[in-house]
Amino acid sequence: MTTSVTTQPAAIERTYAAYGRPAWRRVLLNREMAIIGLLAAVLVVASVIVPKFATPTTMGYLLFDITPILFISLAMAPVMIAGDIDLSVGSMVGLSSVTVGLCSQMGIPIAVAGLIALAVGAIGGLVNGLLITRIGLPALAVTIGTLALYRGIAVGLLGTTAITQFDKWWTALIKARIGTTGIPVVMILFVLLLAAFVIMLHFTPFGRGVFAIGLSKDAAVFSGVDAERTRVILFVLSGVMAALAGIYYALYYTSARGDNATGMELQVIAAVVLGGVSVFGGRGALSGVVAGVLLIGVLSKALQLVNVTSDVVSIITGVLLVLSVIAGSVMNWVQSKRVRPVPGSIQSKTA
Amino acid sequence: MLGKSRAGLRTLASLAAASLLLAAGCSSGTTAPAASGAASSPAATANLTMTFLPKNLGNAYFDTSFKGVQTAVAAIGGTVTQVGPAKGDDPAGQVSYINTAAQQQVGALLVSANDKSAICDALKEAMTAGVKVVTFDSDTTPDCRNLFVNQATAEGIAKVQVDMIASQIGDAGEVAILSASANATNQNAWIDMMKKEFAASHPNIKLVDTVYGNDDDQTSFDKTAALLQSHPNLKGIISPTTVGISAAARYLSTSKAKGKVALTGLGTPNQMRKFVEDGTVTEFALWNPEELGALAAHAAAALAKGEITGKEGDKFKAGDKEYTVGADATVLLGEPYRFNKENIANFNF
Numbered sequence: 001m002t003t004s005v006t007t008q009p010a011a012i013e014r015t016y017a018a019y020g021r022p023a024w025r026r027v028l029l030n031r032e033m034a035i036i037g038l039l040a041a042v043l044v045v046a047s048v049i050v051p052k053f054a055t056p057t058t059m060g061y062l063l064f065d066i067t068p069i070l071f072i073s074l075a076m077a078p079v080m081i082a083g084d085i086d087l088s089v090g091s092m093v094g095l096s097s098v099t100v101g102l103c104s105q106m107g108i109p110i111a112v113a114g115l116i117a118l119a120v121g122a123i124g125g126l127v128n129g130l131l132i133t134r135i136g137l138p139a140l141a142v143t144i145g146t147l148a149l150y151r152g153i154a155v156g157l158l159g160t161t162a163i164t165q166f167d168k169w170w171t172a173l174i175k176a177r178i179g180t181t182g183i184p185v186v187m188i189l190f191v192l193l194l195a196a197f198v199i200m201l202h203f204t205p206f207g208r209g210v211f212a213i214g215l216s217k218d219a220a221v222f223s224g225v226d227a228e229r230t231r232v233i234l235f236v237l238s239g240v241m242a243a244l245a246g247i248y249y250a251l252y253y254t255s256a257r258g259d260n261a262t263g264m265e266l267q268v269i270a271a272v273v274l275g276g277v278s279v280f281g282g283r284g285a286l287s288g289v290v291a292g293v294l295l296i297g298v299l300s301k302a303l304q305l306v307n308v309t310s311d312v313v314s315i316i317t318g319v320l321l322v323l324s325v326i327a328g329s330v331m332n333w334v335q336s337k338r339v340r341p342v343p344g345s346i347q348s349k350t351a
Numbered sequence: 352m353l354g355k356s357r358a359g360l361r362t363l364a365s366l367a368a369a370s371l372l373l374a375a376g377c378s379s380g381t382t383a384p385a386a387s388g389a390a391s392s393p394a395a396t397a398n399l400t401m402t403f404l405p406k407n408l409g410n411a412y413f414d415t416s417f418k419g420v421q422t423a424v425a426a427i428g429g430t431v432t433q434v435g436p437a438k439g440d441d442p443a444g445q446v447s448y449i450n451t452a453a454q455q456q457v458g459a460l461l462v463s464a465n466d467k468s469a470i471c472d473a474l475k476e477a478m479t480a481g482v483k484v485v486t487f488d489s490d491t492t493p494d495c496r497n498l499f500v501n502q503a504t505a506e507g508i509a510k511v512q513v514d515m516i517a518s519q520i521g522d523a524g525e526v527a528i529l530s531a532s533a534n535a536t537n538q539n540a541w542i543d544m545m546k547k548e549f550a551a552s553h554p555n556i557k558l559v560d561t562v563y564g565n566d567d568d569q570t571s572f573d574k575t576a577a578l579l580q581s582h583p584n585l586k587g588i589i590s591p592t593t594v595g596i597s598a599a600a601r602y603l604s605t606s607k608a609k610g611k612v613a614l615t616g617l618g619t620p621n622q623m624r625k626f627v628e629d630g631t632v633t634e635f636a637l638w639n640p641e642e643l644g645a646l647a648a649h650a651a652a653a654l655a656k657g658e659i660t661g662k663e664g665d666k667f668k669a670g671d672k673e674y675t676v677g678a679d680a681t682v683l684l685g686e687p688y689r690f691n692k693e694n695i696a697n698f699n700f
Binding site: 305 | 450
């Protein structure tokens with residue numbers, strides 16, 4: 001799966017370059033592979049030098065920690081590839097966890113409470129999407145607004161109290177691990193969703209439309225992409241995935257609080273950008289995004305195990321992020337320099 | 352293109368190497384002494400490596416506590432590491448560190464809980480893994496820890512404030528209370544006890560008013576002004592909230608009531624320092640976070656050595672003082688600590 005995913009964006013984004021480079025170079029020399037390679041290297045080195053790192057328990061805790069970010073990043077990546085951004089996801093995690101908490105407190109079964117929370121997420125995403133596409137406001141401005149709005153509703157609903165009683169069967173399920181592997185059962189859901197998002201983004205006309213919108217909205221519209229509808233759908237998906245993360249958050253920490261996951265939007269965006277998605281849109285792949293989230297998770301866990309404090313982890317994440325953005329820009333610049341003397345290649349780009 | 356992307360990969364690779372070297376450096380720096388510390392400790396069987404997990408890092412209050420922990424742990428012959436989330440109110444961040452401590456199989460975990468139930472399951476898992484869990488400053492539900500080191504009781508907090516105001520105004524005259532909000536649970540409980548204490552032991556002190564500054568600096572400031580206007584004979588103000596007492600002190604320090612109307616209550620040394628130094632405030636109270644940390648460390652060591660189990664009536668030594676475990680596996684630090692001109696310079700939180 002990794003191979004097919006990584007070839008795809010290269011094929012979409014630089015059709016012209018694909019003809020100029022052998023297949024192995026296209027597969028191996030791109031930002032996704034760089035980040036996957038870095039993840040592999042960090043995993044190997046951490047397993048060797050960090051005591052107790054290479055154990056099922058550590059892998060389990062590591063995945064439990066990053067599960068909400070994994071979920072949200074699946075939907076954040078397409079939103080950013082389409083050239084938008086959704087800053088309201090952290091607040092939506094809070095609102096969704098409060099929704100699950102309140103419903104469960106009223107005696108509504110968790111399964112139904114979860115569906116209600118997902119609906120809240122869909123509505124929140126729809127509000128974002130409609131404000132952005134119908135009124136034509138920038139996604140940054142709208143979602144900064146709803147970041148405050150959804151957090152405000154979440155905190156308003158529960159005040160300073162927390163709901164901490166949930167159906168034991170569900171909390172046990174969320175915390176369960178697959179056999180002795182240490183891998184959380186909830187990862188099964190993640191893999192299914194990952195497959196769905198990979199197919200949607202990399203193997204359907206809808207997904208190609210997402211990249212086209214990110215490269216040039218006008219060009220996408222002229223070539224028959226319904227840009228408004230596509231962007232609204234992406235924001236709804238983003239809201240739903242954030243709500244899913246909120247359900248997980250409430251059940252895993254058995255605590256529904258209005259301030260759950262404050263600031264998570266920035267962790268998600270950092271991981272997505274680290275994973276090779278362009279902040280200007282039009283470029284990225286889910287393989288890189290998942291590797292980006294895992295890389296941050298692995299680095300924090302490994303550094304935690306050797307008692308490095310959280311500020312150092314933040315510094316390392318920040319440096320990685322800045323370097324990855326710089327590396328991307330440099331690569332693009334070099335590419336444009338190299339392509340210029342071959343006009344034939346540029347013309348084939350429009351194909 | 353090819354050359355440049357190779358350069359990019361090289362950059363990333365060297366960065367990876369650098370960050371892991373950093374990890375390696377830290378690993379040899381922190382885990383090695385932990386191992387030698389455990390080996391050379393007097394009780395060879397007891398695991399005296401500890402993890403100190405405050406609500407967040409970079410918090411002067413917890414840094415003061417950690418100083419106490421370090422001193423105590425050094426005296427016991429163990430080691431301690433401070434870890435924690437970068438921002439406060441982040442139970443999820445704490446869970447991650449609790450899990451890590453359990454994996455590292457530390458002997459004891461000292462934690463000030465960001466949420467009394469959200470970190471519960473993680474603490475239970477840690478206890479199952481053999482880690483002794485001591486909460487301090489902020490408790491979890493009792494079944495999630497071995498012991499809670501309580502900084503002060505409601506009775507103690509009420510009594511110290513009544514005692515301070517009584518001594519500052521000569522045990523007679525009108526006093527008023529500047530509280531947080533009208534429905535603040537803690538403050539209301541303390542105010543009720545203060546009223547009883549006044550009635551029982553200080554018949555000449557008359558509580559004439561209770562006003563609410565809503566823990567907002569400006570509101571508290573305005574309410575202080577209003578109190579002085581509506582009660583010209585007022586001799587003292589008690590503010591059982593850190594926001595209230597510093598706002599009231601700021602008002603008093605520039606008003607003509609400075610030095611005539613006494614002000615006391617619960618405050619932090621850093622907020623109150625200049626008002627104590629300029630004579631607006633004689634004495635106020637809180638607990639001493641350093642002693643709190645030291646007691647928590649001693650309690651954790653006693654648990655790790657098996658000297659106590661956390662049941663009511665258990666006794667253990669912290670330095671030269673003996674403490675007894677009370678109901679709900681709770682140890683009380685003692686009377687609140689009084690800060691005044693003589694000792695305030697020793698504190699930074």
